[in-house]
Amino acid sequence: MSALGPSAQARPTAALLRRLLIDVERIRRVEERIAELYAEQEMRCPVHLCIGQEAASAGVSAALEVHDTAVSGHRAHGHYLAKGGDLNAMIAEIYGKATGCASGRGGSMHLIDLKCGFLGSTPIVGGTVPVGVGAAYAMRLRGERSISVVYLGDAAVEEGVFHESLNFAALKQLPVLFVCENNLYSVYTRLDDRQPARPLHRLAAAHGIPALVEDGNDAVAVYERAAELVDKVRGGAGPAFLELPTYRWREHCGPNYDQELGYRPDAEYADWKKLCPVERLRERCLREGVVDAAELKALQERLEAEIDEAFRRAKQAAYPEPGPSPVYAGNDPDE
Amino acid sequence: MSERTLTFAQAILEATDQCLAADPSVILIGEGVPDPKGIFGTTSGLRDKYGPSRVSDMPVSENGLTGILVGAALRGLRPILTHQRVDFSILSFDQLFNNASKWHAMFGGRASVPLTVRMIIGQGWGQGAQHAQNLHAVFSHVPGLKVVMPATPADAKGLLISAVRDPNPVVFIEHRWLHGVSGPVPEGGAAVPLGQARVARQGKDVTLVASSWMTLQAQRVAGWLETMGVQAEVVDLRTLSPLDAETVLGSVRKTGRVLVMDLGWRHCGYAAEVLARIAETLHGQLRAAPARLTLPDEPAPSSPALARAYYPSARRMLGEALAAAQHPHARDESSWPEPVRAELARLEALPADVPDLSFKGPF
Numbered sequence: 153m154s155a156l157g158p159s160a161q162a163r164p165t166a167a168l169l170r171r172l173l174i175d176v177e178r179i180r181r182v183e184e185r186i187a188e189l190y191a192e193q194e195m196r197c198p199v200h201l202c203i204g205q206e207a208a209s210a211g212v213s214a215a216l217e218v219h220d221t222a223v224s225g226h227r228a229h230g231h232y233l234a235k236g237g238d239l240n241a242m243i244a245e246i247y248g249k250a251t252g253c254a255s256g257r258g259g260s261m262h263l264i265d266l267k268c269g270f271l272g273s274t275p276i277v278g279g280t281v282p283v284g285v286g287a288a289y290a291m292r293l294r295g296e297r298s299i300s301v302v303y304l305g306d307a308a309v310e311e312g313v314f315h316e317s318l319n320f321a322a323l324k325q326l327p328v329l330f331v332c333e334n335n336l337y338s339v340y341t342r343l344d345d346r347q348p349a350r351p352l353h354r355l356a357a358a359h360g361i362p363a364l365v366e367d368g369n370d371a372v373a374v375y376e377r378a379a380e381l382v383d384k385v386r387g388g389a390g391p392a393f394l395e396l397p398t399y400r401w402r403e404h405c406g407p408n409y410d411q412e413l414g415y416r417p418d419a420e421y422a423d424w425k426k427l428c429p430v431e432r433l434r435e436r437c438l439r440e441g442v443v444d445a446a447e448l449k450a451l452q453e454r455l456e457a458e459i460d461e462a463f464r465r466a467k468q469a470a471y472p473e474p475g476p477s478p479v480y481a482g483n484d485p486d487e
Numbered sequence: 488m489s490e491r492t493l494t495f496a497q498a499i500l501e502a503t504d505q506c507l508a509a510d511p512s513v514i515l516i517g518e519g520v521p522d523p524k525g526i527f528g529t530t531s532g533l534r535d536k537y538g539p540s541r542v543s544d545m546p547v548s549e550n551g552l553t554g555i556l557v558g559a560a561l562r563g564l565r566p567i568l569t570h571q572r573v574d575f576s577i578l579s580f581d582q583l584f585n586n587a588s589k590w591h592a593m594f595g596g597r598a599s600v601p602l603t604v605r606m607i608i609g610q611g612w613g614q615g616a617q618h619a620q621n622l623h624a625v626f627s628h629v630p631g632l633k634v635v636m637p638a639t640p641a642d643a644k645g646l647l648i649s650a651v652r653d654p655n656p657v658v659f660i661e662h663r664w665l666h667g668v669s670g671p672v673p674e675g676g677a678a679v680p681l682g683q684a685r686v687a688r689q690g691k692d693v694t695l696v697a698s699s700w701m702t703l704q705a706q707r708v709a710g711w712l713e714t715m716g717v718q719a720e721v722v723d724l725r726t727l728s729p730l731d732a733e734t735v736l737g738s739v740r741k742t743g744r745v746l747v748m749d750l751g752w753r754h755c756g757y758a759a760e761v762l763a764r765i766a767e768t769l770h771g772q773l774r775a776a777p778a779r780l781t782l783p784d785e786p787a788p789s790s791p792a793l794a795r796a797y798y799p800s801a802r803r804m805l806g807e808a809l810a811a812a813q814h815p816h817a818r819d820e821s822s823w824p825e826p827v828r829a830e831l832a833r834l835e836a837l838p839a840d841v842p843d844l845s846f847k848g849p850f
C-alpha cells in the first residue's frame with residue numbers, strides 16, 4: 153500500500169502521547185461546549201463541528217513545526233486549535249466579536265492565526281486546496297524548510313481544482329502534505345453516491361503523489377504516518393497524500409445529532425462511535441501509564457477551565473464597530 | 488383556474504413536479520436534491536415519484552456537472568440544476584459563461600442549450616463573505632443567459648415553468664428568506680412569461696424598482712409612504728435579463744422619480760443598469776435625481792453587529808424612498824408619523840440576521 157515503505161518510527165514517547173491526549177480532549181471539549189451553548193443563539197453563524205474526527209488534527213499537527221502552515225475548509229476548528237490557533241480568538245470569532253481571529257468578519261468558517269501558521273479556512277469546498285499548494289510553491293521558491301498542510305474532506309476531491317492543484321504540486325515537487333479526512337459523507341450524501349468504488353487516495357497516486365491510508369480515529373497512528381510523510385516532504389521528496397477514514401458524529405452543520413434523519417445506517421453509526429478517538433487515546437494513556445486517573449481528571453479540569461474562560465471572554469467582548477470593511481490592503485482602518 | 492395558498496418553496500416544488508410530469512426530457516439534479524432536507528423542501532418526494540435516473544444527487548463538481556448538462560441539453564434533455572448557494576455556482580462560471588450562454592450564438596444559431604440553473608441566495612445567520620453573495624448583475628452581464636428573480640410564490644412557479652420550457656440557459660435565483668413566504672398560486676401549469684416585469688402596486692409619485700426579496704421590502708415601504716401622502720408605484724422586475732425596460736420606463740415616465748432597490752453591490756451593479764436605461768431615455772422628464780439603494784461595495788461580514796449595518800435597514804429604505812420622492816421630511820425622522828416610527832423601532836428591536844423569530848440557525 154505504501155509507496156514510501158514502512159515507517160521507521162520508534163515507540164511514541166510519553167510526552168508525545170500526552171500532547172496528543174491534550175489536543176483531542178481539548179478539541180472535543182471545545183466542540184461540545186459550542187454544541188451545548190449554541191441554543192442560546194449568541195453564536196450566530198453556521199458551525200461545522202469535528203466531534204468524532206479529533207485524531208486527524210491532533211496527529212497531523214504533532215508532526216509539524218510552528219513555521220509549517222495549514223489551510224482548511226468549513227470544518228476547521230480542530231485543525232486550527234491543534235496547529236496552535238488561539239482558542240480565545242476562535243471562540244470570539246464564532247460570537248462575532250471584535251476580538252475574534254478575523255475581527256468578526258468571518259465567523260466559524262473563516263479562521264486564521266498567522267502566529268502559528270494557520271493561513272486560513274474557508275467554506276467553499278476545495279477552495280483552499282490550491283492556496284495550500286501555493287504556500288508550498290512560495291516555500292520552495294524562497295528556499296524555506298517549512299511544509300504546507302492542506303486539510304480537505306472526501307468531497308473536495310470531486311472538484312476540478314483539487315486535480316489541478318495535485319497536478320501542479322506533483323509537477324513542481326512541492327513541499328505539501330494533503331490530509332483528506334474521509335468521513336464518508338458530504339452533507340447527507342454518501343460517498344458511494346458521489347464517487348465510483350475505488351480507493352480515494354488512489355486519485356493522488358494517479359497524480360504521481362505517494363498516498364497512504366491510516367486509521368483516522370487513532371491519533372497515535374495518524375501522528376506516526378504523518379511524521380513519516382512530513383519527514384519526506386520536508387526532505388524534498390515532493391508532495392504526499394494521507395487519507396484518514398473517520399466519522400462525524402453530529403449533524404453536518406449545527407450543534408445537534410441527526411441520526412433520526414435516516415441517511416446514515418444505525419449500525420454504521422454505532423460501529424464508528426465505538427472507535428471514539430478520544431476514548432481510545434485516553435485508554436491507551438492510562439494503560440501505558442502516561443497519566444493516571446487523577447492526572448487525567450486534573451487535565452480535563454484544566455481544559456474545562458480554559459474553555460470556560462474563552463467563552464466568558466467571548467461573551468463579554470464588544471461587537472466590532474460597524475465601519476468600512478478592509479476591502480483593499482494598503483488603506484485598512486486598522487493597518 | 489383555481490388558486491390555493493402555497494409557500495414559495497412549495498410553489499417551486501409544484502412547478503418542478505409539473506415539469507417532470509409534463510416532459511420526459513426534464514431531469515433534476517443537484518447536491519442534496521434527494522436528501523432528507525430536499526433543498527429547503529423544494530425537491531422533496533420527487534426522487535420517489537420520478538425515479539433516480541431523472542431526479543438525482545451529484546458529486547460536489549459544479550463546473551463539471553454544468554458542462555455535462557450543457558452536453559445533455561444539446562442532445563435532447565432539459566436539465567434543471569440546483570445550487571444550494573449561488574456562491575457554489577461560481578465554480579461553474581466557465582461552463583455557464585463560456586459554453587452554455589454562447590453555444591447558440593457562436594455556432595450561428597445551429598443549436599441551443601435549454602438548461603435551467605436554480606441558485607439560492609440569502610443573507611443572515613453570520614454566513615459571511617462566501618455564503619451570502621448576490622451575483623445577479625454578473626449573470627445579467629453575460630449575453631445569452633436569461634436571469635429570473637421571482638418575489639411571489641405564483642411567480643416562482645410560473646417563471647420556473649417558463650425557464651424549463653425556454654430553449655436558452657436560464658439562471659433562476661431564489662432568496663432563501665422567501666422560501667417560507669406564502670401566497671396564492673394557480674393550480675395548473677400557469678407559466679409566467681420571461682421578460683415581463685409586474686407592477687406590484689400602483690402609484691403616481693415615485694417608482695420603486697425591485698426584485699426578489701427586495702420587492703417585499705419595497706411594498707412595505709410603499710405602505711408607509713402612503714401614510715405620509717406619497718403614492719409609490721412598485722415595479723417588480725421578475726426577469727432581470729432580458730430587462731423589461733418598457734414597464735420600468737412607463738412607470739418612471741408617469742412618476743418622474745425613481746429609487747432602484749437592489750440586493751446587490753453598488754459598483755457596476757444591477758441598479759446601475761436600470762438607472763442607465765432611465766437616464767438614457769427619460770433624462771428630460773425626471774423630476775428628481777434617480778437614486779439607488781444597494782449594498783456597500785464590501786464582502787458580507789459574519790458578525791451580527793456588522794451585518795446589521797451592512798444590509799439596508801427598513802428605516803434606511805424608507806428614508807431613501809422619501810428622498811427619491813422629494814418628500815420634505817425625508818431627512819427629518821421626527822416628523823414621520825408615529826405609527827411608522829413605532830413600527831421601525833419594533834423592527835429594530837428584532838434580530839436583523841433571521842427572516843423571523845422562529846429561525847434557530849444554523850441554516
Ligand SMILES: Cc1ncc(C[n+]2csc(CCOP(=O)(O)OP(=O)(O)O)c2C)c(N)n1
Pocket residue numbers: 226227275276277278304305306307308335337338339404518547549574575578
Ligand atoms: C463549491 C461548494 N459546493 C458545495 C458546497 C456545500 N457544502 C458545504 S460543506 C459540503 C460537504 C463537504 O463534504 P466533505 O468535503 O466531505 O467535508 P465534511 O463536511 O464531510 O467534513 C458541501 C457540499 C460548498 N460549500 N462549496
Ligand SMILES: [Mg+2]
Pocket residue numbers: 305306307333334335336337338339
Ligand atoms: Mg465528508
